[in-house]
Amino acid sequence: MIGLEDRQALARDIAVAHAAGARLKPACETAGIDVRTLQRWKATDGLVSGDGRPQAVHPAPGHALSEAERAQILAVANEPRFADMPPARIVPMLADEGVYLASESTFNRVLREHGQTAHRGRAKAPKAPRPPTTHIATEPRQVWCWDMTYLPAQVAGQWFFLYLILDLYSRKVVGWEVHDIDHSDHAAHLVRRTALAEGIAAMGHKPVLHGDNGSTLKATTVLAMLHWLGVKPSYSRPRVSDDNAFVKSLFRTAKYRPEFPARGFADLEQARAWAADFVRWYNHDHRHSGIRYVSPAQRHAGEDQAILATRHALYLRARELNPARWSGNARNWSPIGAVTLNPECDTVIETHLAANNSQALGQRNFLSVNPRRAIWLGKGDHACKLR
Secondary structure (H helix, E strand, C coil): CCCHHHHHHHHHHHHHHHHCCCCHHHHHHHHCCCHHHHHHHHHCCCCCCCCCCCCCCCCCCCCCCCHHHHHHHHHHHCCCCCCCCCHHHHHHHHHHCCCCCCCHHHHHHHHHHCCCCCCCCCCCCCCCCCCCCCEEECCCCCEEEEEEEEEEECCCCCEEEEEEEEECCCCCEEEEEEECCCCHHHHHHHHHHHHHHHCHHHCCCCCEEEECCCCCCCCHHHHHHHHHHCCEEEECCCCCCCCCHHHHHHHHHHHCCCCCCCCCECCHHHHHHHHHHHHHHHHHHCCEHHHCCECHHHHHCCCHHHHHHHHHHHHHHHHHHCHHHCCCCCCCCCCCCCEEECCCCHHHHHHHHHHCCCCCHHHCCEEECCCCCCEEECCHHHCEEEC
16 A cells, blocks of 8 residues: 555656656556556546545445344353353354354454453463573583483383483483382482482582483472482473483483393392493493593593593504595594583573683584584584584
């Protein structure tokens, strides 16, 4: 819809161009209107009074609802038996009673005009899903992840329960227990024993313990223990499987080991013996791919930097001996930097690292993220992206 002043200006410009020898149709097209539009403006005083459509009086259709009919629809929709029902259910129920007031769309329209379609019923209004909580670990004992998994027994329907706490930064299993029943007391005891073993009582900043929404990990007994220890609880989003992916990945590694019994464990003692052997292997013998193939115990103790520096020097010497065999730089053995759980944008991580007097993100050679999402490597010749 073109206003009166704009119409008059367009008509003047077109008239000037037409008087100067331009054809009328190209002049109108250049101005952005059709020749028929200009002719209609001149024929109906459109250049004097403007567009009359906004002031036009539209008579109500003869089949429109009367005020009495609208009031009847509202009264029926607000009856106690229909107060919590949408029109999609009200209309069929009225039809079963031999009553027709209006169509379903008319019911919706009348209720919408009176603000009664936002939410009908006692249920809470839907909420937008919350974003995942980002946790960043720049050293051991800052972020812990824990979960519980089922270990099958040889008796059908019987299970043993493995509780496990993983240090996010080093990937070391810092606490574990196996029980024959799933109970919150076992989880609370595991947290207390792990806190004592890791010496968090003397730490100024206590670790964050991230877990899923299982009833055992969110029990009042566990929350009371975490409060007493000063450990901050953190939980995954409901019905989201990858908010605690590091522990889930560890459980898969455990259950696909050759030593894992295919037919289940004979008793609780066998399950505990297997768990002890697995944790020892995982912490001390396993070369973890996410931390440059050092063991979690070495990274937890801060020995990974010296080990990786030795590997880097070895590769440099090998390249000097046979440079023709190397098409580019040597393998990247730089230490892993910060590890994030459910990372947000890079600016969030940069701000966190800057606040903790750590290296900026662009100066790191590696930033580990959720193992089920993209992982990127630093900058320069070694920059790449993993999946």
